[in-house]
Amino acid sequence: MTSLSLANARRSYDPGLLEIVAGLSILCLWLTLALGAPYFAGAAPNAIDLGVLMQPPSADHLFGTDHLGRDVFARVLHAARIDIWMGVAGVMAPMLIGVGIGLVSGYFGGLTDILMMRLVDITVAFPFFVLVIAIVGMLGPGLSNYFIALALVGWVSYARLVRAQVLVLKNKEFVIAAQALGYRAPVVMLRHVLPNTLSGILVYATTDAVLILLAGAGLGFLGLGVQPPTPEWGAMIADGQPYVVNAWWICFFPGLAAISLGFGFILTSDGLARVLGR
Numbered sequence: 001m002t003s004l005s006l007a008n009a010r011r012s013y014d015p016g017l018l019e020i021v022a023g024l025s026i027l028c029l030w031l032t033l034a035l036g037a038p039y040f041a042g043a044a045p046n047a048i049d050l051g052v053l054m055q056p057p058s059a060d061h062l063f064g065t066d067h068l069g070r071d072v073f074a075r076v077l078h079a080a081r082i083d084i085w086m087g088v089a090g091v092m093a094p095m096l097i098g099v100g101i102g103l104v105s106g107y108f109g110g111l112t113d114i115l116m117m118r119l120v121d122i123t124v125a126f127p128f129f130v131l132v133i134a135i136v137g138m139l140g141p142g143l144s145n146y147f148i149a150l151a152l153v154g155w156v157s158y159a160r161l162v163r164a165q166v167l168v169l170k171n172k173e174f175v176i177a178a179q180a181l182g183y184r185a186p187v188v189m190l191r192h193v194l195p196n197t198l199s200g201i202l203v204y205a206t207t208d209a210v211l212i213l214l215a216g217a218g219l220g221f222l223g224l225g226v227q228p229p230t231p232e233w234g235a236m237i238a239d240g241q242p243y244v245v246n247a248w249w250i251c252f253f254p255g256l257a258a259i260s261l262g263f264g265f266i267l268t269s270d271g272l273a274r275v276l277g278r
Contacts, residue, residue, distance in 0.1 A: 056247075083232065222234075
């Protein structure tokens, strides 16, 4: 094999692109299963059948049944709608708030930067998950209150990430040239500075989706997330915990679903980091 063909082989084998393809394949698979849950499940997620309590996986019930005779496979697929929504939508508000604060703080500097960074320091002083639990506990359980808690807490990392990039970008020639041409600060920030931070934001947001997904499942496990009878993976694990010795499948399959979805996000994030970091 010639050196040219070896170089072409190396270019065709790009670990970053392979990770992106693998990660997006997992995410697309779960999205398809979630959207088509009524067609793929074969049973209603909340249908109680006292005649088949805690039945092991079989041809009739692929993932078995729980302590109320509900089909675990149907509940896992329907719960995917909630958990995917938590992972994706839960990123949006913190990202928008954090990007805005980091952009303004890094660009203007001075007293504005000091005040905003002190706010960041205060928020960082409390553990993320503990603070989310505290806010949801005060507001009450439910998905909407979970999103509010994320918006109040999750913006910090985005603000610090964007601020660090803006501190470097605002001294670049193209930004100085835009300022010299008389463009106003909002125009310079949105047209010249922000686009150059998007790759880092995209990579971090994909990773952050895993944290938000697991935090939502954790709240569901504690009874502070999505409320019964709506199926959700964390709540399903909590429901099956008392029966884990005799009916392991009640906990196992929701946990496996959460891990696989998180793995899809992680693979996508790592691939993006490789490709965009070149």
